[in-house]
Amino acid sequence: MFRNALIVLTAVLCLAALSLPVAASDVQAPVEAPQVETYRQVDGRALRAYVFAPEGPASGAAILLFHGGGWSMGDAEWVYPAARRFAALGLTAVAVEYRLTGEDVTPIDALSDTCAAFAWVRRQADELGIDVHRVAGYGVSAGGQLVAAAATVGCQGVGAAGRPDALLLWSPALDVSGDHWFERQLQGKAAATAYSPAQHVGPDTPATSIVQGDRDTLTPLRGAESFCHRVETLGERCDLHVYQGLGHLLTRNLANQESDFDPDPEAKADGLEQLESFLTELGYTRVTTTEPPAASDGVRQR
8 A cells, every 4th residue: 555645756757657668679669649638627727638639540449548556656657668569560559647545535536537538538529530439447556546547437427438348457446445555545535446447347347457466465456356257257358468576566575665766677577478469369459360369268377
């Protein structure tokens, strides 16, 4: 659990660098800036969507990306590397700015922004060239809670238009029912259980793929296990890729998982491969698989 703001500040600075691994060749190559759009005006503030067009032939699918940072810190730029990677697969990738907690803003408002972003993308379907029924969500840590909550807790005001059609989650906060940091972020406006994805899995929860370290002390494995168990009980797919001996964001530094991250490069590369395969199997990439997904009990140990 997130213990205090000072520790989180250090941790999220590391999160910025670790949102998604990038090959050395990618770092050297010139990159194109995203198209900047306003997806919502709220309380006099414009919230931005950073749109990365597909590279090469488009698949017609889209994916919205939400950064981590304990709901109180972070920036959409943190998921730019991930957005570029998904765009290379033929998806329209959208890195989303959402409100961070402070004063009167809580994760409830961030969830409202998350839902609004999905609804906005669907309204722009013709302009973006996407299929409104193939809009996935990608979330890291706290961003994973927001994306999963949009799919489970639901979206007031926009309904189904605010829900993702598939979930790709990296060290996500899926069971926040007992998370004291999350409770403080809510500022007494709701019980944590009311916004805990694992407690709200339902028949509309979409296919999910999760990358998780088994020694994660910030977003523990049991939350992902509970979430997947409930999804599978209802007959939907939930792939849980568990990496042995690794902590939050697949760090090898188990003694300090709130800062000084040391992610395992092989595990990160494999996790990315699993997410890409998941998208391909669902028909979201421009290359479709000719083989059905391998049978699995949903938990894949590595």
